[in-house]
Amino acid sequence: MSKDDTDLGPSYSAPAVDKAFEIIDLLAGEMSGLTVTDMALRLGRSTSQIYRIVVSLHRLGLLRRNEQSDRYELTLKLYEVATRHPPLQKLIYHADPILERLAEETDQSCHLATVTGTSVVILAQADSPMPMHYTVKLGSRFPAMETSSGVVIAALSAPNRQHMLLAEFSEAEREQFRARFEAIRASGHERRESDVTAGVINLSKPVLDAAGHPLGAITVPFLPQRRMRMQAEAVLEKVVAAAGMLTTIMQNT
Incomplete structure (x- = not known):
C-alpha cells in the first residue's frame, strides 16, 4: 500500500x-x-x-x-445502489412477506421506511386488497420529521442523530418532538393522525437491530372505510406484531 x-x-x-x-x-x-x-x-x-x-x-x-x-x-439510481447493500437487502428481503401478510390481514396498505440524512425513504410496501386504499410509492423520500416513521425512528436514535433531525426547528417545536419521543419510548409505538393527509391515522412501530438501534419502521397509514374488518386499535396490534417479528429476524440472522 x-x-x-x-x-x-x-x-x-x-x-x-x-x-x-x-x-x-x-x-x-x-x-x-x-x-x-x-x-x-x-x-x-x-x-x-x-x-x-x-x-x-x-x-x-x-x-x-x-x-x-x-x-x-x-x-432512483442512488436508492437502487443503496438497496444492493447487504444489510438493506436482508431487511427488505425479510420485510416483504411480513408486509404482504399485514396488508392482507388488516385490509390496509403498509410500508417499511428508514431514515437517511434528514429524509425518510420507503424501502418496501404492500397495498391493501381493498378497492380504495392509501399507499406510498417505493423509493419515495419525505422530510423525516413530517412522517410518523421518521419520528419513531428518531425517538430511539442516538442524541447526536436526534440533534441533526431537529436542527431546523424552533425550540418550541423541538420540545414537542421530545415529548413525542418520550411517549414513543414508553409505549414502543405511535398512533397519530397524519400531519400530511387528512383522515389518515398513522400506526408506526420501529424495527431494531441486536443493539437496540432502529433500522427502520413499519407503518400503516390507516384509512377508515366501510366494510373494513378491523378498527385502528386491532390494526395497531398487528403492526406491533409485524415489527416485532422483523426485529427478531434481524437480530438473529
Missing part, C-alpha cells in the same frame, strides 16, 4: 466530490426539484461551479431534468 493510500488526513479533499454530495444532499429534501441557479444560491457557490457538477450527475443518471421547468431532481 502506498503512502497516498494510508496518509489521507483531514486536509485531503476532493472538491468535485464534495460539491456533488452537497447537490445530492440538497435535492434529497426537495420534492419538486431545483434549478441550477437555485442550487447555487442555496449552497453559496457560483452557477458555473454547480452547473458542471449537475451536468455530470445528470449524465451518470443520478439526476433527472424537467424540460418544462428546467429543474433537476434525484432519480
